[in-house]
Amino acid sequence: MSTGALFGDDQHEEELLFRFAVDRINSDSTILAQTTLVPQIERVDHFDSFHANKRVCSLLNNGVVAIFGPSGLSASSSHTQSICDALEIPHVETSWDFQIQRDDLSINLYPKTVVLAKAYIDLVKAWNWKVFAIAYETNEGIIRIQEFLKEAERHDWQIFLYQFKPGKPYRDTFWEINKSHSKIVNIVLDVKHENLVNVLRHAQQVGMMTEIHSYLITSLDLHTVDLEDFKFGNTKISSFRLVDVISPELQDLMSQWSLLASKIGKKHILPPKYILTDSALVYDGVKLLATALQDLDQSQSVDGIQPISCENGSPWLYGSSLINYMRPITFRGITGLVGFDQSGYRSNFALDVMSIFPDGLQKIGYWTENSQVNGTSSLQINSDMMKQYSVISMKNVMLRVTTIISEPYTMWKESAISREGNQQYEGFAVDLIEELSKIMGFSYRFQLVKDNAYGIKDENGNWNGMIGELIRNEADIAIVDLTISSKREEAVDFTQPFMNTGISILFKKPTTKVTTLFSFLSPFQNIVWIYVLGAYISVSTILFIVGRLTPYEWDDPHPCRQGDNVLENNFSLINSFSFTIGTMMQQGSAVAPKAMSTRTVAAIWYFFTLIMISSYTANLAAFLTVEKVIYPIEDAEGMASQTQIKYGCLGTGTTKAFFAESKIPTHQRMWAFMKNNPSVFTKSNRDGIERVQKSNGNYAYLMESASIEYKIERDCNLTQIGGLLDTKGYGIASPKDSPYRNPLSHAILKLHENGILLQLKDRWWKQKKGGGKCAEETKKSSAVNNLSIDHVGGVFVVLLGGLTLSFLVAIFEFIWKARKSADKEESVIDEMIKDLRFAFACQSKTKIVQKNDDFVKDKFSDSCPPQYGSDYNTIY
Ligand code: GLU
Numbered sequence: 001m002s003t004g005a006l007f008g009d010d011q012h013e014e015e016l017l018f019r020f021a022v023d024r025i026n027s028d029s030t031i032l033a034q035t036t037l038v039p040q041i042e043r044v045d046h047f048d049s050f051h052a053n054k055r056v057c058s059l060l061n062n063g064v065v066a067i068f069g070p071s072g073l074s075a076s077s078s079h080t081q082s083i084c085d086a087l088e089i090p091h092v093e094t095s096w097d098f099q100i101q102r103d104d105l106s107i108n109l110y111p112k113t114v115v116l117a118k119a120y121i122d123l124v125k126a127w128n129w130k131v132f133a134i135a136y137e138t139n140e141g142i143i144r145i146q147e148f149l150k151e152a153e154r155h156d157w158q159i160f161l162y163q164f165k166p167g168k169p170y171r172d173t174f175w176e177i178n179k180s181h182s183k184i185v186n187i188v189l190d191v192k193h194e195n196l197v198n199v200l201r202h203a204q205q206v207g208m209m210t211e212i213h214s215y216l217i218t219s220l221d222l223h224t225v226d227l228e229d230f231k232f233g234n235t236k237i238s239s240f241r242l243v244d245v246i247s248p249e250l251q252d253l254m255s256q257w258s259l260l261a262s263k264i265g266k267k268h269i270l271p272p273k274y275i276l277t278d279s280a281l282v283y284d285g286v287k288l289l290a291t292a293l294q295d296l297d298q299s300q301s302v303d304g305i306q307p308i309s310c311e312n313g314s315p316w317l318y319g320s321s322l323i324n325y326m327r328p329i330t331f332r333g334i335t336g337l338v339g340f341d342q343s344g345y346r347s348n349f350a351l352d353v354m355s356i357f358p359d360g361l362q363k364i365g366y367w368t369e370n371s372q373v374n375g376t377s378s379l380q381i382n383s384d385m386m387k388q389y390s391v392i393s394m395k396n397v398m399l400r401v402t403t404i405i406s407e408p409y410t411m412w413k414e415s416a417i418s419r420e421g422n423q424q425y426e427g428f429a430v431d432l433i434e435e436l437s438k439i440m441g442f443s444y445r446f447q448l449v450k451d452n453a454y455g456i457k458d459e460n461g462n463w464n465g466m467i468g469e470l471i472r473n474e475a476d477i478a479i480v481d482l483t484i485s486s487k488r489e490e491a492v493d494f495t496q497p498f499m500n501t502g503i504s505i506l507f508k509k510p511t512t513k514v515t516t517l518f519s520f521l522s523p524f525q526n527i528v529w530i531y532v533l534g535a536y537i538s539v540s541t542i543l544f545i546v547g548r549l550t551p552y553e554w555d556d557p558h559p560c561r562q563g564d565n566v567l568e569n570n571f572s573l574i575n576s577f578s579f580t581i582g583t584m585m586q587q588g589s590a591v592a593p594k595a596m597s598t599r600t601v602a603a604i605w606y607f608f609t610l611i612m613i614s615s616y617t618a619n620l621a622a623f624l625t626v627e628k629v630i631y632p633i634e635d636a637e638g639m640a641s642q643t644q645i646k647y648g649c650l651g652t653g654t655t656k657a658f659f660a661e662s663k664i665p666t667h668q669r670m671w672a673f674m675k676n677n678p679s680v681f682t683k684s685n686r687d688g689i690e691r692v693q694k695s696n697g698n699y700a701y702l703m704e705s706a707s708i709e710y711k712i713e714r715d716c717n718l719t720q721i722g723g724l725l726d727t728k729g730y731g732i733a734s735p736k737d738s739p740y741r742n743p744l745s746h747a748i749l750k751l752h753e754n755g756i757l758l759q760l761k762d763r764w765w766k767q768k769k770g771g772g773k774c775a776e777e778t779k780k781s782s783a784v785n786n787l788s789i790d791h792v793g794g795v796f797v798v799l800l801g802g803l804t805l806s807f808l809v810a811i812f813e814f815i816w817k818a819r820k821s822a823d824k825e826e827s828v829i830d831e832m833i834k835d836l837r838f839a840f841a842c843q844s845k846t847k848i849v850q851k852n853d854d855f856v857k858d859k860f861s862d863s864c865p866p867q868y869g870s871d872y873n874t875i876y
Helices: 012-027 049-062 075-087 111-129 139-154 170-180 191-205 250-257 257-263 277-297 320-325 385-392 426-439 466-472 486-491 527-550 575-582 598-623 636-640 654-661 666-678 685-694 705-714 741-753 757-765 775-783 788-819 828-843 853-861 870-875
Strands: 002-009 038-043 064-067 092-095 106-108 131-136 158-163 188-191 214-217 235-242 331-333 336-338 350-357 360-370 377-382 397-405 445-450 492-494 498-500 503-508 566-569 646-649 699-704 718-721 728-730 734-736 846-848
Touching: 002 012, 002 049, 002 277, 012 038, 012 257, 012 566, 012 828, 038 426, 049 064, 049 075, 049 385, 049 426, 049 466, 064 277, 075 092, 075 106, 075 666, 092 277, 092 757, 106 320, 111 188, 111 214, 111 360, 111 377, 111 445, 131 139, 131 170, 158 170, 188 191, 188 718, 191 214, 250 257, 277 331, 277 336, 320 646, 320 728, 397 466, 397 646, 426 445, 426 566, 426 741, 466 486, 466 492, 466 734, 498 705, 503 685, 503 705, 527 575, 527 598, 527 788, 575 598, 636 666, 646 666, 646 685, 654 666, 685 699, 685 718, 699 705, 705 718, 705 757, 741 757
Parallel strands: 002 038, 002 064, 064 092, 092 106, 131 158, 131 188, 188 214, 214 235, 397 445, 646 699
Antiparallel strands: 235 350, 331 336, 350 360, 360 377, 492 734, 498 728, 503 699, 503 718, 566 846
């Protein structure tokens, strides 16, 4: 049985692989054991379809079961396909084709364009490209990349298309890309594999092969190209590979190359390092044909094939059956898993993701297509390789770092000798970039921003300052207290923030000490004073009531006049009030409680006054030693609602942009004030701080809290007023789509995690350049607060408890005494009611009682002088 193939003059490798494959099938006893396949090869000119027509007809005249080739999108190829279709001879193709559907009698082992495009797009997404150029060579290239254009519409991609001009050096096109879109560092290259080295070399010649450039090569044959010249430049060059280079079959085949070549008389073809995708597909195609023939042979007897004439021949009987046997076959070939979908194209295949490293081209992952699950695909990239890749890409890179003099981020180094280059600067940002360079291996050179601005956009949409320098590619990164903002994010890329901050107010502390006539009241809050007054009145009143209630406070007016029927009570209303105030002021009192209940009231009052007086004295001492300052403004709201104190901010930073764009009425009022008084804007934060220092309290400066914190640690006359008006962070900025952003972000996170950033902050804020000077003072002033009810409330509770107890005791005393002295004729209850009425009537401090003689005798003392006679009663 013969099988035909059409190869161009330049397709030696394909031809050889075709012969190898046929040879192997013939020597393999497990496949087509009864039949010998005979290769029939014809040479064709890709562009001469008449010649190709003749060659196809000659093959058919010889009687072939299938025709391979010719490859490529040539007229010869489409002619061959239509002849095969008409005469029902299976046509096996092994090269790229743009058709969506194969003809009935045709099968293609090369992956379908849309599926390959999906793989390219997945990779572009993985590399996170947003802006890139596509440079293509032939018109077919535009068909291969049309999926990119569709995808760009869906995502926010910016794609610039370039075609290499025939007859012109490739470098012209690269030059054009570089000149018109200098920010483009990502390029999709669609060129033939044989031109790849040349194209890459031309890119190198115009400076488009640096460590910041990335290339995605659409050819599946990058592995066959000599990349020696490009592997040390750290340029990211990636592509896909279909050939399964580690398949044992391919290894075996390569090892026998010379032997097989001599066997079939092609000795002069040297073994390649790796075979081309098209050649590998020819090999797998022959295997596919042999397997299908065997299946066909087993189901029906195919007794050879008669010569078919192109002019009046009738179609081959078994052609359709043979192609139908080919389609469902799956096997592992040297291009991975071979299988087909309904349209006659490869399906469910896998591609290796290849990238260039100093060791050469390496597999860093794989891409797989799953046509069964709704055409889904998945891309797996080895994370270690990715990491290595990004680390390598920063090695030996010299970064131009733009910065601005701003304390304590970048400062001139104080030194007796004159310094040059990076040695001139010190500060947090300088240390930070040094730490990052240690992790990532790059070197850097500081350059001060020319216009001394951070970066804001003017009315024409142009950026100034460091942001402008990054956009114009005058610097690679910007590092200082550069705030991340959404407007800036549109123009440049920011890393993860290395510090958090927010806008606040810097103000000068009033220098005059505030003295008030009533500062002795300051130890307690007003409410505490009210409570104390309330306690005084209630305790005095309760003492008076308890004193009247308890019988033991009713006593003979004089010890020598015990026989009289008159009793006196010391706790009149006035005496009760003077007793409590006297004891409170620690002066004592002329009246002393005698009953248990009144003593309870007195005891609890003593306790109360002890605690209150001690607290008062202690807090008064603290108040007298601390200077109390009163600020004319307390927050942004207070600032917006006055006109006496002027306020402003930096004229080229995000603070100004914040007020200009804010929708909050207070901020809008502040912005209106600042806009109408442009003199309040400063050229640098240093100018703003100096203005506050010299201001005598009539200028406040709106500044970021991290910088305020630094300043008020050192200048104790300055202070921060109010909280933060917003929250934001400082990041390192790089040009849009810069390859440095992700590795830098990664390294910043590392510095966060291992505490280095905290250490740096501590060093530059608290230690160096006079840090910590005002910390003590801040502590002192924050320690004194007047006492609130929360501090002393407990004493009042105890007082309340004591008073309740005294009431209970008084009631007990009252009942006890009433029972003892009850009249024989009167009941105890009546006696008690009478006494109670008297007590609560509060009319007199004396009362008439009936005493029995025993009682008088017991108590009366012989030592009383005789002048205390019966007229004593008349005194009262
Ligand atoms: N950090 C600000 C910026 O990046 C500068 C200071 C400010 O605006 O307060 O623009």
